[in-house]
Amino acid sequence: MRDFLDIGDLPEDSLGHVFVDTFETKAMFMALDNLMASPRTASNGRGVAVLGPPRCGKTLLVKEYLRRCLRGDASDRGDLAVTRRPLKYLYVQLPPGTRLNTIPSHTLMALGHPAPTAGKHDTTQTADVISMIVDGGYELVIFDEVHHLTSSMTKSVRENGSHWLTHILDQTRCPMALIGYSRFGRILQENPFLGGRLVPATPLEPYRRSDPQRFATFRIILQDLERGLKMDAPSKLYAVDTAACLLVSCGGRIGLLENLLTEARQLARNRKHSCLTRDVLAEAVESMRLSWSNLRFNPFRVEDLAAAVEKHGECFALAEDGPR
Missing domain, CATH: 3.40.50.300 (P-loop containing nucleotide triphosphate hydrolases)
Structure with a gap:
């Protein structure tokens, strides 16, 4: 075992x-x-x-x-x-x-x-x-x-x-x-x-773009994860706009974020890119949406993220297995 x-x-x-x-x-x-x-x-x-x-x-x-x-x-x-x-x-x-x-x-x-x-x-x-x-x-x-x-x-x-x-x-x-x-x-x-x-222990929660402190923490996490990707050039995932799109894409869940970035890195390597571009990240999100069926839009493919979030909600709801 x-x-x-x-x-x-x-x-x-x-x-x-x-x-x-x-x-x-x-x-x-x-x-x-x-x-x-x-x-x-x-x-x-x-x-x-x-x-x-x-x-x-x-x-x-x-x-x-x-x-x-x-x-x-x-x-x-x-x-x-x-x-x-x-x-x-x-x-x-x-x-x-x-x-x-x-x-x-x-x-x-x-x-x-x-x-x-x-x-x-x-x-x-x-x-x-x-x-x-x-x-x-x-x-x-x-x-x-x-x-x-x-x-x-x-x-x-x-x-x-x-x-x-x-x-x-x-x-x-x-x-x-x-x-x-x-x-x-x-x-x-x-x-x-x-x-x-x-x-006593406080339950873990997804990160939210609407919470400035937790969004700042999410950007710090992105910095460390980017170093872990070991790409040849910086992707600057922690930049405000990119971080916001990533947060909405994964619903603020770190486990899903790791899956998304791993998929994006493989796509970048296949295309011989030295970093994760916005187009690569958009394609990775589109690929992951096949299993994240309730992600209602691709944050990297909208002109106004704030308007899309207002219309569809900040984070998609990943349903818990089984009845509540």
């Missing part, structure tokens, strides 16, 4: 190697630091929810935190005396259609249990999860795609799912990171037993 943190098979010039510190990422790193520093007392396990819309970099952020722990790197905390060290973690990705009676088996599968589906989910399987986490010396359990617990489920079933997570927290005393779409916050609101165990 591939390691959660492994990026060794990515090309050297892949934007997957680029991570840009922002106010939002630093705040989430601080929440994770606070989680790891919380006392592990009986029946008082703690967790943190890393929530936000699709492709906002939630999982990437947790991966980067763990990599910094591996390096002992706490430079994002400034002059504060924060110690980070390698953590033994368990990563569990919950597939679509996950139910209360399948969470334990998915967790056992990630733990390497020889018979993860054997026994009843609420007794044998749950007991095995607890013992394997405790005996394995895990220091952080990560449940990714937790929003799948909200799909087609009654309120009582959702509550039982969150009670199971709370039970694991209490019995293992192992910190837990819950990664998922914003709608998972509904479970936390419905169940104070789980919500009350979480270290």
Whole structure:
């Protein structure tokens, strides 16, 4: 099984190697630091929810935190005396259609249990999860795609799912990171037993051109990503007009921005361009629109971006999978 943190098979010039510190990422790193520093007392396990819309970099952020722990790197905390060290973690990705009676088996599968589906989910399987986490010396359990617990489920079933997570927290005393779409916050609101165990963390949000501070941060991100592209000549992606078009094109989502820039770089190389021109970026957006069907116009092919945004909206809505 591939390691959660492994990026060794990515090309050297892949934007997957680029991570840009922002106010939002630093705040989430601080929440994770606070989680790891919380006392592990009986029946008082703690967790943190890393929530936000699709492709906002939630999982990437947790991966980067763990990599910094591996390096002992706490430079994002400034002059504060924060110690980070390698953590033994368990990563569990919950597939679509996950139910209360399948969470334990998915967790056992990630733990390497020889018979993860054997026994009843609420007794044998749950007991095995607890013992394997405790005996394995895990220091952080990560449940990714937790929003799948909200799909087609009654309120009582959702509550039982969150009670199971709370039970694991209490019995293992192992910190837990819950990664998922914003709608998972509904479970936390419905169940104070789980919500009350979480270290405060502000959900991630897409960048907006209408917010001057966040638009300025987006331009800084573009500077770092451009360096990561390793083109022969500067593309000046951070220029106000270009940055505005890019932000609208990707809906302010960094994951989609990386895909767009990677596509544009390949187009530029095919045409033997030394940088990303506006025409290349327009063509890349048009290509990506095949899968971003709700991007209603190409920002690089309108004369008045402000007027187009006023007519169609600043950011397209990338629908979250499953019913809300």
